[in-house]
Amino acid sequence: MYTAIGYAAQTSTAPLAPMTFERRAPRADDVAIEILYCGVCHSDIHQARNEWGFATYPLMPGHEIVGKVTAIGANVSKFKVGDLVGVGCLVDSCRTCEACTADLEQYCVEGPTQTYAGHDRIDGSLTMGGYSSAIVVSDRFVVSIPAKLDLASAAPILCAGITTYSPLKHFGVKAGDKVGVLGMGGLGHMGIKFAKAMGAEVTLFTRSQAKAEEARRQGADHVIVSTDEQQMQAAAGQFDYLLDTIPVQHDLNPYLNTLKFDGVHILVGLIEPINPPVHAVNLVMKRRVLAGSMIGGLAETQEVLDFCAEHDITCDIEMLDIRNINDAFERVIKGDVKYRFVIDMATLKA
Known part of the structure; x- marks a missing residue:
């Protein structure tokens, strides 16, 4: 084991504060990583404040991790010391179920092990996330960062990026399709970029006319x-697909009405009950589909990073000194960031 430092919440009401803790020594299949950058996801806030009801403390958030390999286990061949790598929302799964063997670890039948606020499947220890100096992860759950990508802006691709890329790929968005993106925050602005790169005609749905110019800048x-x-x-009746990134309850019925027959409305931002209720006629009379999607497996996460490198896609970010993390949380809640904070871990040493 070795000592690491990071920022963690000790209770649901406590601000994040510096904490010293132990990381495990690398196992045979492990990769040890010095963390260089970590994105700030709204789910970090939900978890730190136990807004979903299953947080475990101390809780150290962070699942958009980019860093440099510092050590590898005896059986690791995919990575070497000095490689630039990433870790996303998952650090383990059962590896044997139908989902895992299909490279869909996010849907592991037993439930995947989250990068933070989870429990290690071998020793039961609490997983600690990327708001820290280092992390140790099984090589199966580590991805390579293409040399062409800027390291800091690549970090949010590991959550915001894969969350929007995966459903567009799964449902077969192609050139000429009409795609509507609902909301333009960290997820939405990436969804616009991906759909456009796939050749779709892209429309942003927003409550604010003021976002029109910015939406066009995004593509x-x-x-x-x-x-x-x-x-x-x-x-x-105009759209083939709707990518719904809105993270709060909202009326789906007006949006469903914009879909063609056989159109698909994909939820990626909402995990609360749908309210107000969906009118079944909006589905039945046009054979429309209301679907959901969650991040992506490790193979697809590598795929989206390579796709971003090929198409010059990056996440719009604002760099953050970790000492300002609590202020950053409040700004995220207010929507006062375009579009993702990324922590420069060099500030942790200060």
Whole structure:
């Protein structure tokens, strides 16, 4: 074991504060990583404040991790010391179920082991995330960062990126399709970039006309203000896919009405009950599909990083001194960041 430092919450009401803790010595299949950058995801806040009801303390967030390999276990051949690598939302799974053997570890039948607030499947220790100086992870759950990508802006691809890329790929978005993206935060702005790179005609649905120019800068072809009934009515039956990144309860019915027959509305931002209820007629009469999607497996996470390198896609970020993490949490809640904070771990040494 060796000593690491990081920022953690000790209770659901406590601010994040410096903490010294122990990381395990690398096992035979492990990769030890010096963390260089870590993105700040809204789910970090939900977990730190136990808003989902299953947090475990002390809780050290962070699952958008980019760093440099410092040591490898005896059986590791995919990585070597000095490699630039990433770790996303998962650090283990059962590895044997139907989902895991299909490279869909995020849907592990037993439940995957989360990068933080989970329990190691071997020794039962609490997993600690990327708001720290170092991490040790099984090589199966480590990905390579393509040389072409900027390291800091690559970090959010490991969550915000894969969360939006995976459903677009799974449901077969292709050139000529009409894709609507609901919301333009950390997830939404990546969804616009991916759909556009896949050749789709992309429309942002937003409550704010002020976001129109920014949406077009991100690559959107059109903008629909969802509070404008005339614009929504004009969009009826126009879209093949809707990528819904809105993280709070909202009425799905007006959006479903914008889908063609056989259109697909994909939820990636909402994990609360749908409210108000969906009117079944909006599905039944047009054979529309309401679907959900969660991050991606490790093979697909590597795929999205390579896709980003090929298509010059990066996440728009604001660099963060970790000493300002609690202020950053409040800004994330207010939507006052474009579009992802990334912690420069060099500030941890200060």
